[in-house]
Amino acid sequence: MITTDFVPGSPCWIDLGSPDVRAAAAFYGAVFGWDYEAMGGEGEDMEGGMFRKDGKIVAGLGKLTEEGARPAWMIYYTVTDADAASQAVERAGGTVRLATRDLGEWGRMAQFSDPLGGQFAVWQPGKNSGVQLVDEPGSLSWTELYTSDAAAAKDFYGGVFGWRFSDTELPGGGGTYSLITPAELPEERMHGGLMEMPEENLALANGRPYWHPVFAVADCDAAVAQVTENGGSVQMGPADAEGVGRLAVCLDPSNADFVVLAPARS
Numbered sequence: 001m002i003t004t005d006f007v008p009g010s011p012c013w014i015d016l017g018s019p020d021v022r023a024a025a026a027f028y029g030a031v032f033g034w035d036y037e038a039m040g041g042e043g044e045d046m047e048g049g050m051f052r053k054d055g056k057i058v059a060g061l062g063k064l065t066e067e068g069a070r071p072a073w074m075i076y077y078t079v080t081d082a083d084a085a086s087q088a089v090e091r092a093g094g095t096v097r098l099a100t101r102d103l104g105e106w107g108r109m110a111q112f113s114d115p116l117g118g119q120f121a122v123w124q125p126g127k128n129s130g131v132q133l134v135d136e137p138g139s140l141s142w143t144e145l146y147t148s149d150a151a152a153a154k155d156f157y158g159g160v161f162g163w164r165f166s167d168t169e170l171p172g173g174g175g176t177y178s179l180i181t182p183a184e185l186p187e188e189r190m191h192g193g194l195m196e197m198p199e200e201n202l203a204l205a206n207g208r209p210y211w212h213p214v215f216a217v218a219d220c221d222a223a224v225a226q227v228t229e230n231g232g233s234v235q236m237g238p239a240d241a242e243g244v245g246r247l248a249v250c251l252d253p254s255n256a257d258f259v260v261l262a263p264a265r266s
Contacts, residue, residue: 012130
């Protein structure tokens, strides 16, 4: 489960890069009941801001400006030293996309690509440690990597973050799913997973691996209805996953991917 104590290697922040900030704010507000708090201009050139749920920050939103980049969610993982994380990424064969940047008293961040092109980021907390609500309806509850080489991904991310992996076979011959747990923590603190699939199944990122967030919802089918009614689409589901819950893989109107999950009742 994801918590807000944000130990090293755990997900702590997410933000969406979208070509249309205003439309994205309206879409996610309708799907998750998020309130949008703009930072800067409110007009046509609105650059971004924060999403809140019940008054608590759950995500960020910014204008997609990188040439050739696809609209997507970026997942940030907690580190104690962003510069050291950058060095670890390069030693493990990854690439620094955005060098370590100071954000004043709030903290420091950097963005990377893994050796196969999967993009992720790190956050060295200062005054701000991360999102304020997780593992509740309308907030981040899991992170997931689709990759064409699970073994290589384990080697890379294990080297960078010290993550531990445990494999489980998906029902019906669906393949192997690897669960991710931060270093030196019990499996109850696992926060994500990775799954290998052929490059042709990674068309959303032109064959490269990609991370996406999983958001908890109270009712998966109701959330999917909001997705489609507000201009999004569904790649898979809704479907029941034994022991996990009912889920669907969705795209927002700009084709940024995310998952909605109504957890199984214990």
